Amino acid sequence: xxxxQSPEVIERTMAAYVIxxxxxxxxxxxxxxxxxxxxxxxxxxxxxxxxxAHIPYLVARYAHLAxxxxxxxxxxxxxxxxDTISTPESCSNLALMRIVSVCSDLALxxxxxxxxxxxxxxxxxxxxxxxxxGGMCIVDCCFAIGLGFTGVSVxxxxxxxxxxxxxNPRAKPAVLxxxxxxx
Numbered sequence: 578x579x580x581x582q583s584p585e586v587i588e589r590t591m592a593a594y595v596i597x598x599x600x601x602x603x604x605x606x607x608x609x610x611x612x613x614x615x616x617x618x619x620x621x622x623x624x625x626x627x628x629x630a631h632i633p634y635l636v637a638r639y640a641h642l643a644x645x646x647x648x649x650x651x652x653x654x655x656x657x658x659x660d661t662i663s664t665p666e667s668c669s670n671l672a673l674m675r676i677v678s679v680c681s682d683l684a685l686x687x688x689x690x691x692x693x694x695x696x697x698x699x700x701x702x703x704x705x706x707x708x709x710x711g712g713m714c715i716v717d718c719c720f721a722i723g724l725g726f727t728g729v730s731v732x733x734x735x736x737x738x739x740x741x742x743x744x745n746p747r748a749k750p751a752v753l754x755x756x757x758x759x760x
Contacts, residue, residue, distance in 0.1 A: 602645040633690035640684035647677045668740040679725030686721035690714040
């Protein structure tokens with residue numbers, strides 16, 4: 578049986594996590610390059626008129642990219658060696674963690690807005706449906722930004738001598754509601 582609290586297992590898990598994030602960033606950048614000419618280039622060259630529906634699409638794409646880049650910057654360089662992760666000073670990364678949290682929550686919320694825009698189109702832009710879904714999207718995005726700033730905590734675990742990232746205990750009900758609403 579694996580001892581999940583063993584420092585060796587924790588370090589191996591962290592190494593696997595870093596590799597997975599690098600692979601995800603590579604795949605995502607490849608996807609961005611392949612699909613850049615469909616929307617962004619068309620908007621830049623003014624071949625497609627800018628519409629409000631482009632906002633959640635573009636925010637979701639680049640918030641996800643920012644999330645992956647910030648996660649890599651947190652886990653690479655000086656933070657990846659066991660000497661610096663195993664010091665209480667390594668827990669001073671709260672600002673970067675909040676950036677990751679806000680960007681990832683915002684990417685999820687704006688992806689939901691993309692789905693809502695499709696539902697609005699299916700309902701042939703009915704005013705009531707548009708108002709309800711549009712209001713839900715605005716509330717979801719505001720909630721994502723607020724939760725991203727307040728929902729993350731970084732603390733030192735002396736038992737494992739490692740910096741731990743977790744959910745702020747006061748924000749647990751809000752995190753649960755956000756993810757239940759977003760799924």
